[in-house]
Every structure is written in C-alpha cells, then in structure tokens.
Amino acid sequence: xxxxxxxxxxxxxxxxxxxxxxxxxxxxxxxxxxxxxxxxxxxxxxxxxxxxxxxxxxxxxxxxxxxxxxxxxxxxxxxxxxxxxxxxxxxxxxxxxxxxxxxxxxxxxxxxxxxxxxxxxxxxxxxxxxxxxxxxxxxxxxxxxxxxxxxxxxxxxxxxxxxxxxxxxxxxxxxxxxxxxxxxxxxxxxxxxxxxxxxxxxxxxxxxxxxxxxxxxxxxxxxxxxxxxxxxxxxxxxxxxxxxxxxxxxxxxxxxxxxxxxxxxxxxxxxxxxxxxxxxxxxxxxxx
Numbered sequence: 001x002x003x004x005x006x007x008x009x010x011x012x013x014x015x016x017x018x019x020x021x022x023x024x025x026x027x028x029x030x031x032x033x034x035x036x037x038x039x040x041x042x043x044x045x046x047x048x049x050x051x052x053x054x055x056x057x058x059x060x061x062x063x064x065x066x067x068x069x070x071x072x073x074x075x076x077x078x079x080x081x082x083x084x085x086x087x088x089x090x091x092x093x094x095x096x097x098x099x100x101x102x103x104x105x106x107x108x109x110x111x112x113x114x115x116x117x118x119x120x121x122x123x124x125x126x127x128x129x130x131x132x133x134x135x136x137x138x139x140x141x142x143x144x145x146x147x148x149x150x151x152x153x154x155x156x157x158x159x160x161x162x163x164x165x166x167x168x169x170x171x172x173x174x175x176x177x178x179x180x181x182x183x184x185x186x187x188x189x190x191x192x193x194x195x196x197x198x199x200x201x202x203x204x205x206x207x208x209x210x211x212x213x214x215x216x217x218x219x220x221x222x223x224x225x226x227x228x229x230x231x232x233x234x235x236x237x238x239x240x241x242x243x244x245x246x247x248x249x250x251x252x253x254x255x256x257x258x259x260x261x262x263x264x265x266x267x268x269x270x271x272x273x274x275x276x277x278x279x280x281x282x283x284x285x286x287x288x
Contacts, residue, residue, distance in 0.1 A: 010037045056196035063195045067157040072101040073197040076243035077206075083244075090224060090286035092134045095247040097228045100215065102155035107145060110169030113266040115182045118166065122151040122184030124268065124276040125254065130177045131218055131283045138177025139285060142220035145170050146181065148213070153189035182268050185254065185277065186212040188237050201242065208242055211235035214252075216283070223285040230281055252279045 004012055014030045039045070060070040075081045076098055085096040110116065117124065131142040147168045149155050156166040171179050190208040193201055201208050212235050218226040229245055230252045231238060238246060254277040262272040 006041065010034050013037075056199065060196050067102075068192065069101040070192075070195050070197060072099070073191060073195070074200070076100065076245075077191065077197045077200055079244045081243065081245075085227075090134075093224075093284040093286045094218075094226055094228060095249050096226060097245040097247060097250055098243055099217075099227050100229075100243075102157050103147060103215065103217075104157055104165060104168055107147065107168040107170040108165050110146070110171045110181060111267075112171060112174055112178065112180050113182075113269075114169060114171070115267040116146070116148075116167050116169050117182060117184045117268075120151055120184055124182055124262075124272050124274075125185045125279060126180070126182050126257075126262075126266070126276060127214070127279045127281065128178070128180040129281040129283065131173050131179065131220065131285065132177060133223070134284055134286055136284075138173075139220045139223070140173055140175045140177055142173040142177065142179075142218060142223075142285070143170065144173065144179045144283075145217035145219075147215045148183065148186045149189055151184055151187060153187050158192075180266070182266060183214070186214060186232075188212050188235055191242060206242060207240070209237045209240065210243060211237040211241055211246065213245075218283050218285060220285055222288055224288055226283060226285055228283075230279075252281050254279060 010033060013033045014026075017026045017030075060074060063070040072081070081098045085098060089096050131139045131144065133139055145168075147155070150159065150162055150167055152159070154162070156162040156164055156168065159166075167183065169181065171181065173179050188209055188211055191210060192198065193208040198208065211231050213229040213231045215229045216226070218228070228250060230250050231241075231246050233251050233253045238251070257276050257278050259274050262269060262276060
C-alpha cells in the first residue's frame with residue numbers, strides 16, 4: 001500500500017499477513033502492533049525517545065548471558081511476567097509467580113530431609129509440605145525444583161564465590177506426596193539495577209527491592225507445571241515487590257521452634273542445638 005497514514009497503519013500491518021500465516025501468530029502480532037501503535041499515538045513518541053528505547057533494548061542484549069537475562073528482568077519490573085502468570089493461572093490451585101532471571105537448570109538431586117545450607121551461616125529453616133491435586137489428594141513422585149539466594153542476597157549465578165548449584169536442589173516427593181529440606185532463611189534483596197531495567201525503576205522513582213522468598217518449580221505427570229515462589233509473611237517488602245510477584249496464597253509463616261526440638265530423619269538431625277524456624281507449605285497442581 002502506497003498511502004500509509006497514522007490512521008490506517010495498524011490495519012495495513014494486519015493486511016500484510018500471508019494466507020499461510022499461523023492464525024495464533026497473526027492474532028498475537030496484530031494485537032501487539034495495535035497496542036504499540038496506540039501507545040506511540042497516545043504519548044506522541046519523539047524520535048529521541050524512540051532511539052533511547054532501541055538503545056535500551058540493545059543494551060539489554062549486551063548484558064544478557066547465561067548468568068543474567070536482562071530481558072526477563074525488564075519483563076519482571078514492568079509487571080509483564082506477573083501478568084502472564086496471573087492470566088495463565090488455574091483456579092483452585094497454587095498461584096504461579098515469576099521464574100526470575102537466575103534459575104539454574106539441572107540442579108543436583110536433593111533427598112527428602114536434605115540440606116541446602118551447606119557451610120553458610122544463618123538461621124536454620126526447616127521447610128516441609130505436600131504436593132497435592134486440586135482435591136487435596138497427595139501426588140507421589142512429583143518433581144520439586146528449589147532455589148534461593150544465599151544470606152548475602154545473591155543467587156549462585158550472580159556470585160563467583162558460590163558454587164554453581166549453591167542453594168539449588170531437585171527433590172522427588174515420597175509416596176505421601178511429601179517434600180522436606182533444610183536451608184537458611186533467605187533475605188530481601190535488590191534486583192540488578194545497573195542496566196535498562198534499573199533505569200526504568202529510577203525513572204519511575206521505584207526501589208529495586210524484592211521480599212525474601214524461596215523459588216519452586218513443581219511438576220508431575222498429568223498435571224500442569226507450577227512455577228512459583230513463596231514469601232515470608234514478616235518481610236518489610238511484602239507489599240512492595242518490585243516485580244509484582246506476591247500473591248495472598250504464596251505467603252509463608254516462619255514459626256520459631258525451641259532449642260533441642262529438631263526432628264529426626266533430616267540430614268541435620270543431631271546437629272541443630274539452637275532455636276530454628278519451621279515452614280509448612282503445601283502446593284496444589286491442576287490436572288492437564
């Protein structure tokens with residue numbers, strides 16, 4: 001078409017799809033163009049602003065590597081990741097929440113009752129629960145992929161001083177659907193703010209803090225995979241998560257346990273003489 005105008009460019013874009021275009025791709029790309037075009041017209045985007053946006057994307061590409069995905073972080077701080085999670089969440093099961101940019105695949109096996117703390121100092125936390133279906137029945141043999149920050153607020157992929165799979169483990173639930181492990185209490189931390197995602201936060205007058213949490217990917221045959229994270233009820237940033245990941249049903253409570261009460265059948269049994277905290281948290285999966 002020779003006469004493309006402000007008024008018709010969106011329709012022209014949609015008309016350029018060929019007859020063999022995948023219908024879902026056409027739907028998604030047409031809607032994306034529609035909203036992008038509407039955004040440009042709404043704010044009357046200048047050439048300088050457009051170029052700045054392109055440079056930010058170029059910068060994100062240069063920063064992205066196996067240890068850090070700036071595009072995921074951009075999606076997170078803009079609320080896009082959380083919105084996709086919420087749109088695709090299933091009713092009557094555990095809410096999904098952001099994967100984040102620091103997951104390390106192929107974590108080593110972690111036995112039920114195993115320890116992720118290693119040599120790190122910090123308050124011992126015993127985490128235990130059951131993977132269930134939407135009706136509450138336990139799911140044996142479910143895979144539970146677990147990861148978190150170290151006490152310094154850094155994931156292993158951010159911190160050269162940590163081993164690759166520090167604070168990572170892959171557990172399989174027992175015949176009762178149970179998982180259980182020990183770790184140290186995770187801390188609040190800041191997302192990387194030295195790139196374009198950080199510039200967005202600064203431009204919006206927003207802080208880069210996330211409330212403390214533990215990440216999980218829970219999978220079982222015949223069920224939808226669950227990517228989620230569980231947050232401490234007493235964290236000061238619980239209502240100010242910079243990536244919008246908190247949901248009411250993803251809040252956990254640390255319950256103090258007296259010295260000398262640490263249970264048997266854990267890797268740390270007989271070694272924890274002081275007070276520790278306990279978390280009980282169940283996951284519910286949706287049938288496919």
